[in-house]
Amino acid sequence: MLKQIEGSHAVAEAVALCRPEVICAYPISPQTHIVEGLGELVKSGALSPCEFINVESEFAAMSVAIGASAAGARAYTATASQGLLFMAEAVYNASGLGLPVVMTVANRAIGAPINIWNDHSDSMSQRDSGWLQLFAESNQEALDLHIQAFKLGEELSMPVMVCMDGFILTHAYERVDVPAQAEVDAFLPPYEPRQLLDPAEPVSIGAMVGPEAFMEVRYLAHAKQTMALERIPQIAAEFAQRFGRASGGLVRAYRCEDAETIVVALGSVLGTLKDTVDEMRTAGVSIGVLGIQSFRPFPLAAVRAALQGARRVVVLEKSFSVGLGGVVSTDVRLALSGLTLHGYTVIAGLGGRAITKASLARMLAEAVADTLQPLTFMDLDWRIVGRQLEREAATRRSGPIAENLLRDVGAVASKVR
């Protein structure tokens, strides 16, 4: 059924359709509307049976989900940014114990300086946690990915993060097709836990594992993610066949056939990129876009296959590894090892900095001309950075960077750039 609703509510409805039995809620922007929406559905009885638990922290949220999942319940929670970091220990634990929790991450920057706006630093920080990480390009895909995530996670007995851009998607009203309960029930079987806390068949879960077996446990987790590389496309295909929509999968190429330049990106920026690429194509530039839907497991082969025909690759990412550069780019480069093509890393949109078609067009033009810096910071205000660096050079200690920058920027309330 088509609806014009907020992304958060679209996700809430999708999650509800998956019949979660325990939902852990803790508020943090921009995830809040999702659990609010679920709360209403539980209160109204539309979602039942379901325990909706207002926990006291994200750490508790994931911990409650761990307990619920181990006791055989389908468990869900959502978070973002600092919240994800605060639950990090439990995030690793859930995957280590092989508990198929599904969690929405409404991607948001990590402070300090505190910043509520969108980028991918939060989920990227958990890329090695053993969770599967799926990225949504639109609210429709966010909705669809949650339904696929429960199926995928429970088959493999591994937890899944569905990542959607904070505000840009979570707070955007747009058209989504919400499937019927019967369709979802047909697609997603009830949760059958691989291990269960049950007095009828007692087990000890979470033993202390020493050097003699730890590596094996880790390898087996990796093996599961390798399996996921096969299952993700299959599940996406089954989903398309049932629901008549292409959602999820490992990667999705747009106008990449015979493209000399391919831009690689994750999440909602893909839309803006596609529009930009369309215009450049009209202008005769041979360029395409490769969207990565599955960041973990990282589809090395699929990425390589999609890119190896191109002459240059631009990885546009909303994450940044301070002291190195791109996070996604590193993985893409690994996928391309041995191939000789121009590779550019473009860091953009950190902390909610708007990514405009104009800036993209400008940047891509330089890329096509191979005049782009290997590591480019799109729309960075060099004026400000320059001044601060001068100050730095002058005296070692020159006060908090953020404050100095604000002084340079001046008060810019809600000025639209």
Added chain:
Amino acid sequence: MDRPFAITLDPGSSLANKTGSWRTERPVYVDRLPPCNAECPAGEDIQGWLFHAESGDYESAWRHLTRDNPFPAIMGRVCYHSCESVCNRARVDDAVGINSVERFLGDEALKRGWQFEPPACESGKRVLVVGAGPSGMSAAYHLRRLGHRVTVREAGPMTGGMMRFGIPKYRLPREVLEAEMQRIVAMGVTVEVGAKVGCIADAMRAGAFDATFLAVGAHIAKRAFIPAKDSSRILDAVAVLRSMEGADKPMLGRRVVVYGGGNTALDVARTARRLGATEAIIVYRRTRERMPAHDFEVEEALQEGVMVKWLSTIKQAGERALTIERMKLDASGNPQPTGEFETLEADSLVLALGQDVDLSLLEGVPGLELRDGVVQVDPATMMTGHPGLFAGGDMVPAERNVTVAVGHGKKAARHIDAWLRGTRVDAQAKHAKATFERLNPWYYSDAPKRVRPQLEIARRTSSFDEVQGGLTEDNALFEARRCLSCGNCFECDNCYGVCPDNAVIKLGPGKRFAFNYDYCKGCGICAAECPCGAIEMVPESV
């Protein structure tokens, strides 16, 4: 379930890990000798019979008790219960009232008419016992239990010996004495009263006895020379107490003086009060502290109005008056004359200066050694120098009291039996003492001692009713349960419960426990928390 590797494990699998190898000390269960048992002259297993009484199984308790001593009702009245003076419970609150529980069991047995089992088989041997007192009847009982034909010859008109002729009714009612004597007769023991044995050798030959136990009591009063007028009335304590058993009571008058400081002196004085003497005065040459009589008896006597002239000797007995000389104790505590005299009016003077045994029946028996008026015996076997001839009670060198006599009877019987079978009793090694220091008394409930009721003074001075009453069943049960079971497991489950490694195996009621050394790490908590000190930690040999 196909479980995740390593992080998920099957229950209880740690049994594969034998932690016993960590141990440097191992706990072992031990049995220790409780002080009461160690102290009892009659060799009773006091803790053993209390154990049964604690659960209200009085018959088992009584049967366990009478394995060693056939006279619980008598003991419960006349025994001086040295067991209680060594009871560890005294260090917690008060000693367990062993004697009162023993009496309860004895009276319960009489009430319910419990009898002794006759012997399983007859040995065909004949044993002569001379004297139907505590020692003789105790020996007869044990010998009969062992299957021997026993004949008891008693010079007196009735059984009981000194228990009858030495102990006043108000301490030992005669029906009680009679009942416990008859119970032994009922086992098939032949008792001939008024049958004085003149010459033991003849008696044995005539009766074709294979062995003899001599248990003649000390019935002959010691005399002391006191210048006296013919008119002055002087009697001896033994005669007075004996005549109490006959029809005509002794004439003592209204003012009676008793000379001596032993229990007998007190018995006479208290008897005199009951016979109507307005004044019963004991003259004793030392102080109360040095008086051989038991303090509780002195106390009771004083309660009953008996008076005592301490540090006094009788110099002369005149008509209705005595001359008394004051004494003083010298450095070594011996009384010395002071030369100060006074006169004491008296209708009669009773001498209670100790008794002797009539040894005339032993004349001409070879191998015997008589010294200090008693027969010397091998203290291990109670056999005299003459093979087959054993002796006990007042006749042999020992403290003279009923309990000691009963003990002699038991001991002699065991060795007579061995002698008759041509074997010998090898004394098994005794367990180490169960000292208070080894206990963990915290675990025992607070329980103040239950005391027996005493007859009110008025009735005590006017009648021969029993002075001390018995415990009710509630009180007897309560008192029995005050026993700490020193040194011997009473199955409180502490060790089983407090082991952090579940390394104690419970074997079931009456079977106690065992250690599972596969897992015992040797922490020692079981030993530390055993209330009765029945667990010991011993080093592992490395």
Added chain:
Amino acid sequence: MLQVRIHGRGGQGVVTAAEMLSVAAFEQGRHAQAFPSFGSERTGAPVVAFCRIDDREIRLREPIVAPDVLIVQDPTLLHQVDVFQGLRPDGYVLINSKRSFDELGLGDIAQRFRRDRLITVPATEIALKHLGRPLPNAVLLGGFAALSGLITLDAVAHAIRDKFAGRVAENNVAAATEAFDYVKRCLQGLAHAQTD
């Protein structure tokens, strides 16, 4: 593609306005995308919300820098924020005020745009009259329907009922309708003035 930018202050329902606009467009079978200028602004702070309307799927996710429509819910913002930034020459402007552009001191700006696409509406008064509260957002949507004809009043009414319920919804619909008629009258008056 039609791009709408709405200015106002926190608490005036700016974001709701954009959302209702998108719902109205959806109602008319069109694709729409509404989103706020993502921020943590509190009541009273300047707020911006956006709405895109198109006949095909909208993939563009950038903020609206060159709007076709400008709705200003609070005239006090006019001299604090450059609300006209990026407005297309043939763009529509709808301002909540009793006063005219000239009275608002926007005479020179008005010159740069098409006169018949600029209008002020006393939305706060209308809101107070119907709702008893100064919530001009739904009212202005009614006005926008009249001004542009790009959405119907019915669609706006539907959107209002999608967001609100019961009396609140009906009062807003009534308010929006009054604004719709008001704008229509003004436009007629303006038409006559030009023909004369």
Added chain:
Amino acid sequence: MNAPIKFYQTGTFTVGNRLLAPEQRSVQASPERSNSLNSGHRACQGCGEALGARYAIDAAMRATGNRLIACNATGCLEVFSTPYPETSWQLPWIHSLFGNAAAVGTGIAAALKVKGREQVRVIAQGGDGGTTDIGLGCLSGMFERNDDVLYICYDNEAYMNTGVQRSSATPPAARTATTMAVGPRPGASFGQGKNLPLIAMAHRIPYVATATVADLHDLEAKVEKAMGLRGARYLHVLVPCPLGWGSASHDTIRLARLARETGIFPVFEAVHGEVTAVTRIRRRVPVMEYLKPQRRFAHLFGSPGHPEMLAMIQAEADRNIRRFRLLEASEA
């Protein structure tokens, strides 16, 4: 006074008693006890926590007819009970993290509720570190929501698993690896630390109780009572640690007993935030007797020692005795 016929030798002070009716005997006295924490675990000799955990869980197993699930915070108990490839637990058990046992318990309880299996009950357990320090947030949340979980804290008064560091349950003057026995005021400082039972009571949860491994019947009765209730419940059990306290392995129970008999560790029950019962001191002893056998307090004794600090500790015990009325009115 006349003796009640029911009197028996040791009352209920010992684990069992042949004179007691079977139903009055402790769970631990029964050969059918579940031994939830089985032999072969790797706890130190004389470990109080191993004992306390078996006491509590066995009692809960009986109370629930073995329909019980336990979750465990990180710490000694978890490490010594479940080193791969062996576990000592005989019931469904899960270890997640150091600070989240209470929350995991909440999750399990929620799952059981939603599955309609509320007859299966949940216990969350941990040491004092996992409870009073790193796990307090989750614990407080569980209390505040009144989730159907019994949380048991086995308090050995420091971080023993990591080598005896101070926790907020470490008593004043106690030496640990992070509170040295040097300086004018050696050991852990006075006037600090948390009284978690009181903090739990402040949540007004249905049931809060304290207990020690020295009084088994009391501990079992409290577990049974707790399992008879729904909602958030808290049991705080003092479990001496020979390693961390520097005491003899055989003194574990004795020290727990002394902690109670000195008044250092008040044993009580509270319902909805109100103290409803206290276990009276049986044989009052000065704190000296409790402190002396523990090397962690050795610096207080000998010459010069710290008599003033001993006095402060005694004063603390006396305060407990007054506050909780630990003595019979006559003695107090």
